[in-house]
Amino acid sequence: MSxxxxxxxxxxxxxxxxxxxLLSDGLTPNRRYAPIAVALAGLGVTSWILLQQSGGTVxxxxxxxxxxxxxxxxxxxxxxxxxxxxxxxxDHLAARRYPxxxxxxTLLFALCGAILVGASxxxxxxxxxxxxxxxxxxxxxxxxxxxxxxxxxxxKYFLLGSFSSAILLFGIVLLWGSAGTASLxxxxxxxxxxxxxxxxxxxxxxxxxTTGVAFKIAAVPFHYWTxxxxxxxxxxxxxxxxxGPKIGAFVLMIKIFLVALLPLAASWIPVVAILATATxxxxxxxxxxxxxxxxxxxxxxxxxxxxxxxxxVAAGEGEASGIAxxxxxxxxxxLMNLGAFAFLTAVQGRPGSTVQLSDxxxxxxxxxxxxxxxxxxxxxxxxxxxxxxxxxxxxxxxxAVQAGGIASVLAIVAVLNAAIAAFYYLxxxxxxxxxxxxxxxxxxxxxxxxRAGLIVAAAGTLLLGLLPGGLIEAVVKAIxx
Amino acid sequence: xxxxxxxxxxxxxxxxxTLLPFAGALLIALLPSSRPSLIRxxxxxxxxTTFVLSLLMLPGIREFSSEFAxxxxxxxxxxxxxxxxxGVDGLSGALVVLTTLLSWICILASFGPIQNRVKEYFIxxxxxxxxxxxxxxSLDLFLFYIFWEIVLVPMxxxxxxxxxxxxxxxxxxxxxxxxxGSLLMLVAILATAFxxxxxTGxxxxxxxxxxxxxxxTDPTLQALAFGAFALAFAIKVPMFPFHTWLPxxxxxxxxAGSVILAGVLLKLGGYGFxxxxxxxxxxxxxxxxxxxxxxxxxxxxxGAIVAIVQTDLKKLIAYSSVxxxxxxxxxxxxxxxxxxxxxILQMLNHGLITSGLFLLVGIGYERTHDREIAKMGxxxxxxxxxxxxxxxxxxASVGLPGLSGFAGEFLVLLGxxxxxxxxxxxxxxxxxxxxxxxxxxxxxxxxxxxSPFLKGLGSHLTDVTPIEIATLAPLAAMIVAFGILPSLxxxxxxxxxxxxxxxxxxxxxx
Numbered sequence: 001m002s003x004x005x006x007x008x009x010x011x012x013x014x015x016x017x018x019x020x021x022l023l024s025d026g027l028t029p030n031r032r033y034a035p036i037a038v039a040l041a042g043l044g045v046t047s048w049i050l051l052q053q054s055g056g057t058v059x060x061x062x063x064x065x066x067x068x069x070x071x072x073x074x075x076x077x078x079x080x081x082x083x084x085x086x087x088x089x090x091d092h093l094a095a096r097r098y099p100x101x102x103x104x105x106t107l108l109f110a111l112c113g114a115i116l117v118g119a120s121x122x123x124x125x126x127x128x129x130x131x132x133x134x135x136x137x138x139x140x141x142x143x144x145x146x147x148x149x150x151x152x153x154x155x156k157y158f159l160l161g162s163f164s165s166a167i168l169l170f171g172i173v174l175l176w177g178s179a180g181t182a183s184l185x186x187x188x189x190x191x192x193x194x195x196x197x198x199x200x201x202x203x204x205x206x207x208x209x210t211t212g213v214a215f216k217i218a219a220v221p222f223h224y225w226t227x228x229x230x231x232x233x234x235x236x237x238x239x240x241x242x243x244g245p246k247i248g249a250f251v252l253m254i255k256i257f258l259v260a261l262l263p264l265a266a267s268w269i270p271v272v273a274i275l276a277t278a279t280x281x282x283x284x285x286x287x288x289x290x291x292x293x294x295x296x297x298x299x300x301x302x303x304x305x306x307x308x309x310x311x312x313v314a315a316g317e318g319e320a321s322g323i324a325x326x327x328x329x330x331x332x333x334x335l336m337n338l339g340a341f342a343f344l345t346a347v348q349g350r351p352g353s354t355v356q357l358s359d360x361x362x363x364x365x366x367x368x369x370x371x372x373x374x375x376x377x378x379x380x381x382x383x384x385x386x387x388x389x390x391x392x393x394x395x396x397x398x399x400a401v402q403a404g405g406i407a408s409v410l411a412i413v414a415v416l417n418a419a420i421a422a423f424y425y426l427x428x429x430x431x432x433x434x435x436x437x438x439x440x441x442x443x444x445x446x447x448x449x450x451r452a453g454l455i456v457a458a459a460g461t462l463l464l465g466l467l468p469g470g471l472i473e474a475v476v477k478a479i480x481x
Numbered sequence: 482x483x484x485x486x487x488x489x490x491x492x493x494x495x496x497x498x499t500l501l502p503f504a505g506a507l508l509i510a511l512l513p514s515s516r517p518s519l520i521r522x523x524x525x526x527x528x529x530t531t532f533v534l535s536l537l538m539l540p541g542i543r544e545f546s547s548e549f550a551x552x553x554x555x556x557x558x559x560x561x562x563x564x565x566x567x568g569v570d571g572l573s574g575a576l577v578v579l580t581t582l583l584s585w586i587c588i589l590a591s592f593g594p595i596q597n598r599v600k601e602y603f604i605x606x607x608x609x610x611x612x613x614x615x616x617x618x619s620l621d622l623f624l625f626y627i628f629w630e631i632v633l634v635p636m637x638x639x640x641x642x643x644x645x646x647x648x649x650x651x652x653x654x655x656x657x658x659x660x661x662g663s664l665l666m667l668v669a670i671l672a673t674a675f676x677x678x679x680x681t682g683x684x685x686x687x688x689x690x691x692x693x694x695x696x697x698t699d700p701t702l703q704a705l706a707f708g709a710f711a712l713a714f715a716i717k718v719p720m721f722p723f724h725t726w727l728p729x730x731x732x733x734x735x736x737a738g739s740v741i742l743a744g745v746l747l748k749l750g751g752y753g754f755x756x757x758x759x760x761x762x763x764x765x766x767x768x769x770x771x772x773x774x775x776x777x778x779x780x781x782x783x784g785a786i787v788a789i790v791q792t793d794l795k796k797l798i799a800y801s802s803v804x805x806x807x808x809x810x811x812x813x814x815x816x817x818x819x820x821x822x823x824x825i826l827q828m829l830n831h832g833l834i835t836s837g838l839f840l841l842v843g844i845g846y847e848r849t850h851d852r853e854i855a856k857m858g859x860x861x862x863x864x865x866x867x868x869x870x871x872x873x874x875x876x877a878s879v880g881l882p883g884l885s886g887f888a889g890e891f892l893v894l895l896g897x898x899x900x901x902x903x904x905x906x907x908x909x910x911x912x913x914x915x916x917x918x919x920x921x922x923x924x925x926x927x928x929x930x931x932s933p934f935l936k937g938l939g940s941h942l943t944d945v946t947p948i949e950i951a952t953l954a955p956l957a958a959m960i961v962a963f964g965i966l967p968s969l970x971x972x973x974x975x976x977x978x979x980x981x982x983x984x985x986x987x988x989x990x991x
Contacts, residue, residue, distance in 0.1 A: 365598075383664075384634060385627040398561075398671040408672075415664035422660050423653065426637070430649055433601075434641040472560045 007060035007067045009049050010075050011115055017042025018108035025101030032094055035101035036086050036449070039108060043079045050075040054477070059121065063183060066121045073327060073478035074118035074251055075111075080460075081244050081334050082107050087453030088342040089236035091445065096234065096351045098143055107240065110136035114248040117255070122182040123172045126255055130168075133248045134161055134216070140237045141229050153232025160215065160225040168212025174205035175260070184260040191263040198267055206264060209256060210271055216249035219309065220278040223302050230298035235348055238294060239341025242301040247330045250308055254323055258315050265316040273313050273406050280306030280417040288424050293355045296424060297340060300381065303421060304333055310410045311396045317403035320479060325396035327475040332380070332392035332464055339377040339457030342450060346370055349445030360428065362437025367444055371432045373458050378425040380461045383418045388464035393418060395472075486541035494538050495551050495567040495618050498577065501531045502584070502610035509604050517599040521592050524603035528585035528610065535574075535581040542574045543973075548980055549620060549691075550574075557624070561674070562684035566621040571974035572825060572981075573617045576745075576752060579832045580617065582955065583744040584610045587737035590840055590952045594736055594847060595643060602643060606737070609635035613745050617752060622670045623688045625757070626663070629713075629749070633659055636738070636746065644733040651726075651733035658726040662713035669709035673761065676702055694760045695987050707765035710758035711773070717750030720773070720810055721780035724803045731799035732852075736843025739795065743802050744836035748828045751809045755821070755977075759813070760984035767985075770814045774900070777814070778907055780807035785914035789921070794845075794852040797922055798838050801878065804911065805831050811908060812893035816985050820896020821978050822971050827889030829970060830877075830963065834886055837874040837956045841867070844949050848942055849935070854925050858932035864944040868927045870953055875923050877960050879916050885960045888967035 005012070020042060021035045028034045050072040057068035085107060090100040113133025120126040138161060142154025176182050178201040179190040191202070198206070214222040230238045257268060283302030290296035308326055315322030344355055347363070347370075364371035380389035393414070400411035446454075464471055505527030512520050542550045549568030557565045569577065588606060595602050612635065615628030633656060641652035674687035676697060686692030697703055716723045727747075731739050759766040784804030791797035805827065812824025844867065845860075846852055861868035877884040880891075890912065898905035935942055945953075963970055971978075 368601075379634065385630045390627075390630070394667060394671065397668055398675065401668060401672045402675045411668050411671075412665070415668055416661070418664055419657060419661045423657060426653065426656060430641060430653070433638065434649055434652075467557075469558045469560060472558065476560065 004060035004065075007053075007058050008065055008119075010046050010053070010067075010071070011112055011119075013042060013046045013049060014108050014112045014115065017046070018105040018112070021101055021105045021108065025099075032090055032100055033449075035104050036090055039086055039104040040083060042108070043083050047076055047079050050079070063121045064125045065116075065119045067119055069478045069480070071115060071119045073474055074247075075115045077247065077331055077334060078111050078114045078244065081240065081247070081338065082111050084335075084338045084342070084453050084456055085236060085240040085244075087449045087456065088239065088338070088345050089234075091447035091450055092234065092236050092345050092348070093143075095349075095445070096144065098234070103140070103143065106136040106139050110134075110140075110244060114244065114251070117248050117251050120184075120255060122184060123176055123187075123260075124182055126184075126252065127169060127172060130216070130248070130252055131165060134165070134245055137161070137241055137245050141233045141241060143237055144232075144234050147232070149232040150234070151232070153229040156225045157229035164212045164215030164222070167208050167215070171205045171208030171212055174201050174208065178202050178205065184255060187260040188262055191261070198264065202264070203267075206261065206268060209261075210268060213249065213253050213256065214275060217246060217253065217305050217309075218302055219275045219305055220282045220302065223279070223283070223305075226302060227295055227298045230301070231292065231295045235294065235341055235345045238298070239338050239345070242298065242341070243334045243337050246301065246305065247334065250312075250326055250330060253312055254315075254326065257312060258323060262316070265318075269313055269316045269406060272309055272316065273410055276306050276309035276313060276410055277413050278306075279303070279309060280414060284417050284420040284424075288420065290424070291357050293344060293357060293360070293428065296357075297337070297344070300421065300424070301337065303417060304337070304381075306417070307393065307396055307414055308333075310400050310407065310414050313410055314396070314399040314403040314407040317405055317407050319399050319403035319407070321395075321399040321402060322407075323479045324472070324475040325392075325399040327478060328395045328468070328471060329392040331471060332388035332461070335457050335460040335464065336377045336380040336387070336389050339373065339454065339461060340381065342454045342457060343370065343374040343377060346446050346450055346454070347442045347444055349443035353442065355442065357428065357431050359438055359442045360431040361435035363431075363442070364433040365437060366441070370444065370446065370454075373454055374432060375429050376458055376461060378428055380465070382422045382425045386462070386465040388461045388468075391465055391468045483540070483544065485537065486544050489537055489541065490551065493553050494534065495553055495569060498531060498534050498538065498581070499567070499611055499614045499618055501534065502527060502607040502614070506604045506607040506611075509600060509607070512600065514600045517596075520600050520603055521588075524588050524607060525585060527607060528581070528588050531610065531614075532578075532581040532585050535578050538569065539574055539578060542569055542571055543976075548976070552620075560684065561623075562687045562689070563623045564621050564689065565624060566689060567618045568620045569618055570977045570980075572755065572977035573752070575825070575829055575970065575974055576617045576748060577614055579748070579829055580610065580613045580745050583741060583832065583836055586836070586840070586952045586955065587740050589948060590740065590843065591735070591737045592948065594843065598642065602639070605635040605638045609639070609741065613741075613749070616749050620690045621688050622674065622690060622693070622757070625690075626667055626670055629663055632746065632749070633663075636742070639738045640730055640734045643735040644738070646733075647729070648733040651729040654726045655730045658716050658723065662716040662723075665709040666713035669706035672702060673697060673706050690757065690761070694984055697761060700764060703762040703765040704768065707758055707762035707769060710753065710762070711769060714750040714753040714758060715776075715810075717753070718747055718806050718810060719750070719803065720776050720807070721783055721803065722776075724780065724784075727803060728796050728799040731802075731839075732793060732795045736839060736846070739839040739843070740836045743798075743839055744832040747802065747806055748832060751806070751813065751824065751828050754810070754813050755825070755981055760981065760987075763985050763987040766814075767816070770816065773810055773814045774897075774904060777807045777811035778904055780804065781811065781908050781911045782914075785911045785918060789914065789918040792854055794842050794854055794922070794926070795839070797854070797918065798835060798842065801915065801918065802831070802835055804915065805835070805878075808890055808893045808908070811904070812896055815893070815896035815900045816982065817896050817899050818978060818982060819892045819899065821981060822974075823889050823892025823894075823896055825974055825978070826885075826963075826967060826970060827893060830885040830889045830960070833956050833960050833963075834874055834877045837953055837960075838871075838878060840949075840952055840956075841871050841874060844945060849938060851934070854922060856932060856934040857926040858935065859928065859930045860935060860942075861927040862931055863935065863942050866944050870945065870957070871927065872923065873957060874960075875919050877964070879919050880912055883964050885963035885967065887964065
């Protein structure tokens with residue numbers, strides 16, 4: 001039993017940190033940075049524990065929790081996402097009179113959920129982890145409770161999120177019932193034993209699970225909640241929402257589709273491939289038409305969902321590097337997208353301001369460093385070397401080419417989409433550097449913490465582009481288990 | 482080996498050449514923007530040093546017994562066998578020197594015209610130089626691709642920030658065209674590497690040009706991958722019908738941007754065919770050759786005809802580039818020594834001559850702020866030296882024997898004649914068209930009575946300054962030298978051409 005506790009230690013530390021954050025706020029009110037410091041310290045301890053556990057696979061709680069390199073990778077990635085979010089948020093929230101301690105605690109609970117999703121060995125843990133991860137997301141989306149847009153986005157997010165959770169749960173139950181077990185690996189064994197042909201119950205489970213998961217990752221045509229939820233939320237929270245829950249949902253997808261449902265790959269690959277194509281293409285085409293930068297990034301995050309799904313298809317075709325590609329892409333995407341949102345946070349110095357493309361005109365003259373960092377994140381999102389985004393795309397495309405078949409067609413679709421995406425990402429660069437300054441200038445606020453967040457994201461984006469070797473070894477090790 | 486080669490052979494000379502401009506860009510980033518003249522001098526010093534280094538490297542190339550001299554190879558992404566692998570041979574050596582030469586010339590030529598955001602300009606330019614040099618020196622496909630894309634960003638900024646009125650349209654068009662081609666090439670690179678991994682069971686050498694040549698036998702992969710590579714390079718050359726970004730980019734780019742675009746960036750395409758696309762996929766290259774030869778001839782004729790009717794001076798030279806670069810692809814895909822020799826000569830000569838013409842157009846624009854041919858006339862009466870220099874580069878561009886433009890086109894036509902006399906005949910006729918559009922343009926601008934527009938400029942219409950002569954003189958000297966002795970060049974890259982022909986015929990032998 002004590003061994004089990006050691007195995008699930010990361011989960012416990014994150015939970016305790018969340019409690020400590022709330023306590024610290026109670027003990028030292030009016031000290032904005034105290035809860036943030038506690039949270040970061042807790043994340044540091046969690047990361048250390050995760051590193052200790054990255055050696056080999058250990059199961060706990062009768063196989064419900066599987067610790068090891070896979071969780072370690074995801075936990076570290078999640079901790080990094082939360083840490084960067086914590087760096088870029090507090091001053092933005094404080095300027096709008098929203099509390100930071102509750103914010104930090106909510107994020108940490110979401111991290112608990114993400115770790116649980118990554119560690120889950122059966123359907124029940126998986127679902128609990130998922131809910132624990134997304135419910136804080138609903139709270140965060142409505143964090144600006146005096147802002148009607150935020151409330152609207154949060155309600156949409158909550159309703160569609162709960163709805164899709166219900167659909168997913170229904171699918172999970174059907175799968176559990178027809179396979180006779182909740183364990184992910186045993187489901188795969190049972191499905192293999194059942195042989196070719198899809199039983200009606202399993203077919204229905206597959207359809208419901210696919211729909212539920214497509215909602216969670218915001219794949220077209222189940223993406224409608226995304227732009228509103230993203231645009232309404234306070235900007236740093238949007239950054240988190242576009243990264244954290246999305247990566248978590250992809251881990252869920254890996255667990256269900258690439259572990260439990262792998263024997264049925266031939267049945268779901270065409271569906272996921274079509275969804276991926278639609279997601280990439282529609283996300284990019286709609287992003288082209290946006291003039292609000294935040295909404296543009298929301299649609300672009302839909303397009304990135306599509307690129308990630310290419311890796312899932314490649315993995316479904318039996319190419320393990322597909323999962324490695326998804327994991328690598330997740331890390332790169334987290335850094336560059338959080339960086340882009342950190343930039344948006346910085347130019348929203350005045351409460352109540354929205355950022356239109358035209359507001360950014362000529363920013364490169366007054367704030368060259370900030371504009372330069374923005375350009376770096378945008379080039380990385382476009383996929384131009386030597387940045388993390390380039391290598392991530394190359395990795396996913398390589399796995400798709402290796403898998404062959406339908407996946408290699410997706411590889412071509414993905415690169416053509418990257419060219420479309422270049423148009424709207426580079427348009428922002430045009431406004432930053434090539435247009436004359438706007439009449440009404442945006443108010444830039446770069447608090448020290450925000451600056452640290454920008455630098456961390458930028459350094460990571462460059463490092464993963466120049467020396468991706470270390471992370472590649474980490475993801476290969478993570479999927480080996 | 483000579484003492485010099487021994488000396489620099491011990492240094493990572495190729496990395497030094499490639500990364501020095503980038504280091505210079507970092508240095509300039511630290512200088513205060515309020516000191517533009519210091520920034521200009523620093524940029525010039527860095528680019529001149531790079532030029533000197535590349536000259537020091539040049540004589541050593543032939544002293545190596547291996548195909549590539551001064552090789553450097555470091556493990557970079559071991560999981561996929563991706564290495565930092567640089568090497569130089571006669572072909573890339575010549576293009577490297579062309580790049581380093583034009584870079585300092587461009588930087589010097591930007592001293593006057595660029596007064597706005599000087600620091601950012603020279604940073605962009607030096608990063609561009611690193612990108613171009615990296616493309617010519619990379620022997621690892623992944624590394625090559627990265628440099629290929631790095632070239633894109635500073636050029637995008639140079640056109641978009643310091644360009645003319647329609648610069649944003651032009652720069653976006655330039656980026657999107659290039660990106661579509663290069664992203665498909667990325668898929669092809671990855672597919673090629675994977676096929677190597679699948680065949681050998683190891684990623685070692687999967688991205689290495691030297692290891693990959695001659696090993697790709699799957700005809701489908703050859704055809705698809707060659708198609709993707711060829712598209713990327715065809716857009717860059719640019720070949721008809723992918724050329725439409727070029728006139729826009731040229732017209733909108735600042736003078737130095739046009740010079741480097743015509744002088745080096747277009748050569749990246751031709752170089753890509755010779756170094757990568759054809760040696761890697763020879764069978765597919767042979768299969769595609771008739772199509773590419775046909776497109777080349779169309780480009781040669783079409784570029785010349787469209788050039789005749791242009792009213793904007795820069796656009797005229799841009800279309801003449803399309804025509805001249807058609808000779809490059811025609812020569813390469815003749816697959817014989819004359820054709821390939823001619824193609825490489827044509828690349829280098831076009832780099833010297835067209836760069837000179839763009840510099841001259843820029844010099845004129847500095848004084849008139851106009852490029853409308855119809856407004857000009859009788860310019861020679863006011864600025865005889867300018868007119869004489871323009872005439873010199875123009876005759877070189879027409880292909881006057883004795884100047885370097887002649888040898889390249891002549892050899893290409895000879896090579897094409899051996900393959901298909903009809904093609905050679907059609908292309909030869911175009912040399913007459915070239916004389917028509919260039920000489921007619923010269924006549925309209927420089928001869929006759931002084932036009933009212935030029936008269937209105939009064940004393941602003943000055944002759945060339947010493948700095949401007951300094952940018953043109955090295956080009957003119959080389960045009961004369963290589964015009965009289967083209968063998969200086971053909972000897973330098975003879976081994977490269979022999980190697981190329983060997984790999985290009987690999988598909989036929991099997």
